[in-house]
Amino acid sequence: MKKQALVSFNEVIQEDERYVKIAMEIDGLVHVLMKFLNSKDTEIQEEALKSVATLCGFDLYNSVLVGMGVVSPLIRVLETGSQLGKELSTRCLMKVTTNSDNAWSVSAHGGASTLLKIRESDCDDAAGGELVGLACGVLRNLIGVDEIKRFLVEEGAIPMSIKLVKSKNESSQINAIDFIQVLASGNEFVRGLIVNEGGIRVIVGVLDPKSSYSSKSREKSMRALITLCLLPLFSVTLLNHN
Known part of the structure; x- marks a missing residue:
């Protein structure tokens, strides 16, 4: 059910970027996504990474996501995730670090x-x-x-x-x-x-x-x-x- 919910969520936010704004405004939703980044279920983790990658594509939310602690789980995926997970994680980090202010957070987490x-x-x-x-x-x-x-x-x-x-x-x-x-x-x-x-x-x-x-x-x-x-x-x- 978690995987299917993430798949449906990804379809919605990729179809219409207005839903990205709504998702960011829903209390606790981003924290749930970050929790899924630590999932031991590879498929759930990868779907969560797809969600975060879409959110990171908006400059307006990059610093917000970093402030909410998204960097740490992304680094962990780089260290222990699947091949696809690592690729998605680096894509997220690339988008986040277009803002040099966020570079320190990436470096601080190794x-x-x-x-x-x-x-x-x-x-x-x-x-x-x-x-x-x-x-x-x-x-x-x-x-x-x-x-x-x-x-x-x-x-x-x-x-x-x-x-x-x-x-x-x-x-x-x-x-x-x-x-x-x-x-x-x-x-x-x-x-x-x-x-x-x-x-x-x-x-x-x-x-x-x-x-x-x-x-x-x-x-x-x-x-x-x-x-x-x-x-x-x-x-x-x-x-x-x-």
Whole structure:
């Protein structure tokens, strides 16, 4: 009955967004959904995650959901949930962290470390690669906070990202390149670390006409190179490589 109720609820809020507002205003409903996130029944947990993912899609409610404690159960799903559950959880966290004020809550609950572990798995299969790509997306949002950026750099995010650029999964590739670009933006020291780890060489390799990378991956790589080559030192490095 719980599962069917959640399925029906998801159908309603996806059909008409007006019901999202009503759901948020019903006393205790969101708390019930968060309770379901901790359910030992995988199907109930996944349906609850679908509900929360829809609610998180509205900027108006992101901070409200974080304030009500949605981050903690989402992190637990990342650690122990099913493959689908983890994917839905990362989608929720990605939406929530578009607001940098919410990044602290994710970090405080150990989310940054958990997301790094997911990225480190480097899955090349479709499902695993999608999850790794989503984890990259959440981390990209988190590095908008300087303290979290420093933590991620110290934990090896740079070599890990460079390795993912060479992944066979396009989602992982693209999100890793995006992450590197954002990480390097406005930070000369971090740019230097990326260069020292061989980042330019790997990203230039994506642009090789003989490589099998997609046009989207090549486009992302070009943007990342522009960011990395803002300083003369990096421009010289690129020219020497060519």
